[in-house]
Amino acid sequence: MPRFLKSLERLLLRPLVHRLRPARHRGAAPGSADEELLVALVRAELRRGGAAITVPEAAGRDLDGLVRGLLAAGPPPAHGIEAAGRGTADEPVAGSVGPATRWRRAA
Amino acid sequence: MLILADIRALQDPLHARRGIGSHAALVLEALAEGGARIVGLTDPALPQPSAGVRRACVAIRPGFTEPEPGGPALFLQLSPMTHDTRAPARLLDRPNILPCAVVYDFIPRDHPARYLRRRSDLLHYAAAWQWLGAMRVFLPISASCADDLAAGLGIPRERIAVTGVSLRPAFEALLGGDAAGIPRPASAPGEYLLFVGGADWRKNVETVAAARARMAERHAAPATLVVAGGYPERQRQRIRAAAGHGVPGREAVLFLDHVNDAELAGWYRHALATVTASRAEGFSLPVIEAMACGSPVLVSDIPAHRELVADPAARFDPDDVDGLAARLETVTASAAERVRIVAGQAEVPRRFTAAAVGRRIRSAVEAAWRRQRGDRPAPRRRPAIAVLSPFPPDRSGVADYTAGMVEALAPHVDVDVYSEQPAALATPAVRRHCALGPAALLRSDYAAVVAVLGNSRFHGRILDLHTRHGGPCILHDSRLTDLYGWWHGTDGLRHRAEAELGRRITRRELAGWTDHPHTLPTLFLGEVVAAAAPLVVHSRALADSIESHYGTRPVHLPFCVQRPFSAAAVAPAARQAIRARLGVPRGRIVVVSLGIVSPLKAPEACIDAIAALVRRGRDVELRFVGRAGRQARALRARAARHGAAGRVHVSDEWVGEAEYRDWLLAADYGIQLRTHRFGGLSGALVDCVAAGLPTVANEDLAAALDAPVTVARVGDELAPESVAAALDAWIATGVDGGRDEAARATYTREHAFDRYATGLLETLGIAVAGARAAA
Numbered sequence: 001m002p003r004f005l006k007s008l009e010r011l012l013l014r015p016l017v018h019r020l021r022p023a024r025h026r027g028a029a030p031g032s033a034d035e036e037l038l039v040a041l042v043r044a045e046l047r048r049g050g051a052a053i054t055v056p057e058a059a060g061r062d063l064d065g066l067v068r069g070l071l072a073a074g075p076p077p078a079h080g081i082e083a084a085g086r087g088t089a090d091e092p093v094a095g096s097v098g099p100a101t102r103w104r105r106a107a
Numbered sequence: 108m109l110i111l112a113d114i115r116a117l118q119d120p121l122h123a124r125r126g127i128g129s130h131a132a133l134v135l136e137a138l139a140e141g142g143a144r145i146v147g148l149t150d151p152a153l154p155q156p157s158a159g160v161r162r163a164c165v166a167i168r169p170g171f172t173e174p175e176p177g178g179p180a181l182f183l184q185l186s187p188m189t190h191d192t193r194a195p196a197r198l199l200d201r202p203n204i205l206p207c208a209v210v211y212d213f214i215p216r217d218h219p220a221r222y223l224r225r226r227s228d229l230l231h232y233a234a235a236w237q238w239l240g241a242m243r244v245f246l247p248i249s250a251s252c253a254d255d256l257a258a259g260l261g262i263p264r265e266r267i268a269v270t271g272v273s274l275r276p277a278f279e280a281l282l283g284g285d286a287a288g289i290p291r292p293a294s295a296p297g298e299y300l301l302f303v304g305g306a307d308w309r310k311n312v313e314t315v316a317a318a319r320a321r322m323a324e325r326h327a328a329p330a331t332l333v334v335a336g337g338y339p340e341r342q343r344q345r346i347r348a349a350a351g352h353g354v355p356g357r358e359a360v361l362f363l364d365h366v367n368d369a370e371l372a373g374w375y376r377h378a379l380a381t382v383t384a385s386r387a388e389g390f391s392l393p394v395i396e397a398m399a400c401g402s403p404v405l406v407s408d409i410p411a412h413r414e415l416v417a418d419p420a421a422r423f424d425p426d427d428v429d430g431l432a433a434r435l436e437t438v439t440a441s442a443a444e445r446v447r448i449v450a451g452q453a454e455v456p457r458r459f460t461a462a463a464v465g466r467r468i469r470s471a472v473e474a475a476w477r478r479q480r481g482d483r484p485a486p487r488r489r490p491a492i493a494v495l496s497p498f499p500p501d502r503s504g505v506a507d508y509t510a511g512m513v514e515a516l517a518p519h520v521d522v523d524v525y526s527e528q529p530a531a532l533a534t535p536a537v538r539r540h541c542a543l544g545p546a547a548l549l550r551s552d553y554a555a556v557v558a559v560l561g562n563s564r565f566h567g568r569i570l571d572l573h574t575r576h577g578g579p580c581i582l583h584d585s586r587l588t589d590l591y592g593w594w595h596g597t598d599g600l601r602h603r604a605e606a607e608l609g610r611r612i613t614r615r616e617l618a619g620w621t622d623h624p625h626t627l628p629t630l631f632l633g634e635v636v637a638a639a640a641p642l643v644v645h646s647r648a649l650a651d652s653i654e655s656h657y658g659t660r661p662v663h664l665p666f667c668v669q670r671p672f673s674a675a676a677v678a679p680a681a682r683q684a685i686r687a688r689l690g691v692p693r694g695r696i697v698v699v700s701l702g703i704v705s706p707l708k709a710p711e712a713c714i715d716a717i718a719a720l721v722r723r724g725r726d727v728e729l730r731f732v733g734r735a736g737r738q739a740r741a742l743r744a745r746a747a748r749h750g751a752a753g754r755v756h757v758s759d760e761w762v763g764e765a766e767y768r769d770w771l772l773a774a775d776y777g778i779q780l781r782t783h784r785f786g787g788l789s790g791a792l793v794d795c796v797a798a799g800l801p802t803v804a805n806e807d808l809a810a811a812l813d814a815p816v817t818v819a820r821v822g823d824e825l826a827p828e829s830v831a832a833a834l835d836a837w838i839a840t841g842v843d844g845g846r847d848e849a850a851r852a853t854y855t856r857e858h859a860f861d862r863y864a865t866g867l868l869e870t871l872g873i874a875v876a877g878a879r880a881a882a
Binding site for chain 1: 191192193196199200226227228229230231233234235237238240241539541542544545546547549550551552
């Protein structure tokens with residue numbers, strides 16, 4: 001992964017939260033680019049069946065709902081091959097897909 | 108082969124006429140020539156694609172949905188790094204769709220300080236980078252770009268096919284040997300070096316200008332530097348200052364503003380050399396254009412150039428001014444050296460004819476398609492759909508309708524309902540209730556995501572999601588003025604009206620339309636219609652209106668009976684029992700008007716009609732079965748003024764389901780009127796028909812619902828005397844006048860939800876297989 005992306009992933013959530021909170025209070029939509037990257041990251045994790053997805057509590061209800069909704073779809077089936085299991089936002093999935101897709105919230 | 112192509116780059120004026128746009132158009136044409144059926148997926152907010160692009164596609168659709176859900180298709184991402192990645196998200200990671208991306212370069216990734224300075228640009232680019240991981244087939248325009256894909260994303264080489272970029276026709280035509288005859292441009296200044304680029308930092312004209320200055324230090328009359336491309340004046344001044352001295356009557360640098368391809372060919376042909384000094388490129392069109400014209404080409408030593416210029420003597424370090432100056436000295440001084448370079452480069456552009464590039468594109472895509480089809484086919488799952496809609500206990504007719512629709516869909520598909528109702532009615536028909544939000548439109552597991560729109564406050568976020576993402580839409584109302592007004596405010600409504608009508612709208616005009624909807628000059632449905640694929644409406648008249656206003660024919664699925672009744676439930680004995688329970692006096696004729704009382708339902712006309720019947724000596728009463736709220740007092744006063752005090756019953760409170768059903772069955776006749784037209788619907792009128800209640804309705808409303816003979820039609824001007832006359836004619840025929848059990852039963856059967864569900868799934872392209880085993 002290019003270095004700029006690594007630092008970006010590390011930096012993503014804190015500024016995301018700080019940008020979103022005042023925006024929500026103004027009744028505005030979440031930052032478009034923030035949401036775009038978050039969707040890309042969550043979907044990439046689902047595709048990989050890899051690491052856990054952790055979004056801080058303060059991310060707010062909109063992003064909470066978005067991530068939960070995406071995770072509820074479970075990992076995508078491989079091309080031409082049914083995936084071993086399908087996860088939900090609250091339950092670990094069975095088979096080859098580990099607990100990585102479980103929804104977790106930071107304290 | 109069905110190809111779903113993201114053609115936003117071909118809609119977007121920033122890209123459509125530039126390098127990305129011309130290559131993307133060639134990719135489409137090449138695949139269309141190979142027999143692929145290409146469906147262009149668009150962003151309705153961007154301009155329409157050109158006629159050429161439309162010709163290459165068998166259909167153009169708004170939004171990113173499958174025309175044949177679950178069927179095999181190839182998703183072609185023509186420009187993966189430039190547009191919102193959320194739009195195609197739902198087409199990726201699907202077992203039936205093979206995703207394929209055309210890749211140009213990763214220059215912003217390598218130079219983020221220059222190209223990703225804004226945080227939003229950085230986040231967008233990072234998102235696009237992540238999505239490349241979802242692609243299965245890659246069509247990079249150069250081998251160096253392929254190397255980047257393999258190294259940066261770990262893409263296996265067998266999934267990468269380098270295509271190159273094609274010469275434009277004017278340059279390709281010169282490959283037959285016509286270059287020698289290209290005329291010298293009239294404004295060409297003696298001997299010159301040509302640089303073709305633009306104001307972008309990476310094009311690096313500064314190094315070329317500095318090298319030319321070094322030459323000028325040693326020569327009295329150095330060659331002029333001709334620069335083609337758009338440069339702002341301040342940058343021109345800097346380039347002139349860096350390029351050294353000119354000669355009498357001739358500046359050191361000549362800038363070409365707008366030259367067409369034929370003129371540019373002349374500039375290439377008669378240059379001492381063409382110099383391309385880029386610090387980074389995905390491919391370099393000026394290099395092969397110059398070669399096609401027979402110009403000796405010197406290029407910077409970067410990966411994309413090494414593929415095109417094999418001779419190390421024709422390459423230079425892009426930051427080595429002295430090295431370039433030395434190369435230019437040799438080339439400008441020696442005709443033999445120029446001839447040698449041209450001879451060595453002559454064959455290169457032949458690899459980049461439109462036919463050759465098209466063949467490579469077709470070959471790569473078809474091979475990937477064959478491999479995919481050769482794999483074990485994706486198992487067919489029971490389809491799942493998402494419905495974005497209000498849902499009970501939301502107090503909305505649309506919510507009730509959706510609940511009925513979902514019950515009928517459940518035997519065929521899994522249904523997730525996305526609503527703002529925090530305690531949505533639990534029913535086995537709904538697999539999962541979810542909070543309304545974009546997740547449904549960003550998941551890959553739904554065969555369809557259906558937005559349900561109506562003209563009430565429940566639909567604000569659904570409107571936003573639908574217009575942003577597009578896709579299937581069920582439209583319940585013939586206008587959305589109240590929704591736009593409530594969600595976007597008066598100014599938002601006005602802007603919508605101005606966009607549709609193409610003129611300024613005053614607040615007074617707006618207020619007039621709100622109070623008198625039948626005077627609306629437009630339906631306010633433009634953006635909803637543009638984003639819908641398909642659009643479903645429940646009235647043929649509304650389908651006609653939309654087609655005449657917007658040129659798009661919606662699918663008409665007849666509005667369903669939501670409260671079906673058995674023959675026994677509407678039989679005289681059952682009805683008499685209810686009347687007795689409600690305390691209806693013997694011989695009293697009960698007329699009802701159902702639903703929340705609103706000025707749009709002409710309650711005054713109903714009262715005046717009843718008053719007329721009372722004056723004729725009929726023992727009749729009118730009940731508004733629905734909350735009248737603040738209008739109650741005025742309506743009672745009107746009844747008193749017209750001599751019908753005590754014969755008109757108005758409710759201040761919400762009328763519950765049981766009471767609603769009781770009066771529907773107990774009544775002798777109904778009146779359901781609408782002041783607005785355009786084929787608007789009335790669930791209450793359908794209830795009247797389903798209950799067998801003879802009902803007077805205005806022509807527009809009755810036609811919209813394909814009303815049977817139990818509905819007497821009056822003119823849309825809603826004259827009370829016409830309503831009274833229709834009722835009086837039925838009363839005159841005696842008990843049960845106007846009832847027709849056969850018509851009632853037929854209408855109920857033909858407007859049943861199970862028939863609607865089948866039609867809807869067919870419209871969505873979802874095959875209705877066997878019903879769920881448990882159902």
